[in-house]
Amino acid sequence: MKPSNILLFNPRATDYKARIPNSVLQVAASVEGLYDWVIVDGNLEADPENKILDYLRTGQFGFFGSTVMPGPQLRQAIPITRKVREQFPGITTVWGGYFPANHPGVSLDSGFVDYVIDGPGDKAFPDLITALIENKPVDGIHNLVYLKDGKLVRTPKVNIYPYDELPDLPYEKLNALYPMQQYLGKSFLGSRTIAYHSSFGCPFKCAFCAVVPIYQAKWNGKSAERIYRDIKLLKEAYGGDAIEFHDNNFFVSEKRTAAFSRLMRREGMNWWGEARIDTVDKYSDETLALMREAGCRMIFFGAESGNDNLLDFMDKGGKQTGAQILRFASRMKQFDIIPEYSFVLGWPAADEHESLRQVEAEIDFIRRVKDRNPATEIIIYIYSPVPTEGSEMFKKVQSLGFSFPKKLEDWLDPAWENFDLRKNPLTPWLTPRIVDKIRDFEAVLNAYYPTVSDVKLSGFQRKAIRNLAALRYRTGVYGRPYELKLLQRYWLKYRQPEKEGF
Ligand code: B12
């Protein structure tokens, strides 16, 4: 009979700050009590490959599962899964997470990934293990993608589960493998920051977003009481003193946010989460004041663009407008909650000229946001297509000549890695000249307004870098800011996705 132990792998995603590996931990929770499991965390291992092979050599493992985000996680996920297949052909390999869910074909065609989980793995994974151990068919198990006679098979999809019904995360067992202290790092919010995930999916359908094909506009969140109970545990057992909510959209329900805030008032913990502007703009003044009182210091908002036509094109418009983005930045100031606005530049455009015009208009808009509320944190991404099949945007992207790599290994090419990191898009309409324009502006902006999130930057460094950038920012001459880039390389570590992520 196939051995039932499971090895779960979290490939390295950051060199800078390891966070609680919630993806594999939640998968572990789904098999806890049924099968034995271990986690190997690439963020904390110098040589995860050998650690994994050592475990597998014991002969007790029948299953290898890896979570995979696009980008640098592939750098370990691909060669290590391939090695597992070569050295232990009897072990079943399973990939889950955003990369394989959005690119199942290329993952399975590699020949070393047996199953992809598309969506939550909380029921699919234990069911799959049991079926394989008991030699039963897998075609009735939800959220699976696999190859049968060379053809891609997708089983019925369940986008979300009622989160409150899922088991608690096995923090204690994780602590025995990797002491939790290593995961509770210093951040702008506190000195031992907890990473917590409180909801599945998102109720919206933005045409550029990787969450949409997986969750298809469904959302379900844990109750305020359940979140509070978990946070109390992490505070009391491990000393957590601040929280980063890793939900795609934490603030969907005002009622839940208000209830959570009421519970958190006594805890003295700062927290941060991700939201939509149009959603939080509907919150009452009382809720916003309550959130701040309860420790909400900063909220990440996908502002995306100041152009209403573009907002419509990305299916974000109708509700969110450029005028609202500006007004809302001022509203947040009133409540002393820092809005962290992310903008995406380089949307599909007919040619270089149109693309350049768009980029210049966005730069101008970002400056207006900063004028309204200088505390607004600005994050600039370059548009990287995701396969949102059926959306007008993806159709346009394809018609303009863009396509994804056909082979899994091709994703390891540095150019595609930069694509994943939303640094260099490989989209035909963005020329290197425009990419430089965006990056140069970003360098000047980040220097003139150093982020409060960079806890390693001293007061002196902040002042020095700001003074150096002042003339460029005021005059709008951004080109070739070598002096700023040099300083940033050594001083500004935050928001460099290859080091950090967010
Ligand atoms: C935490 C996080 C990170 C951390 C890394 C965490 C880690 N693993 O060590 C950091 C901050 C380093 C990071 C970096 C990046 N991230 Co990130 N990250 C997240 C975030 C916020 C939470 C992930 C998480 O913990 N989810 C909680 C768990 C419970 O949910 P889950 O992962 O979906 O897991 C469920 C299922 O997917 C499935 N599943 C997942 N894995 C597995 C594995 C197995 C074996 C099985 C059976 C099932 C399974 O079952 C799970 C339980 O239901 C997500 C957004 C989100 N809310 O998920 C983005 C997200 C995954 N990241 C994203 C991106 C793009 C990145 C970056 C590539 C770029 C960037 N600048 O942000 C960088 C990469 C940098 C790098 N060096 O690799 C995107 C992916 C988009 C896409 N195109 O596919 C997301 C979706 C954010 C977004 N909305 O844009 N990230």
Ligand code: SF4
């Ligand atoms: S609101 Fe955010 S998470 Fe939701 S679909 Fe749009 S971009 Fe994606």
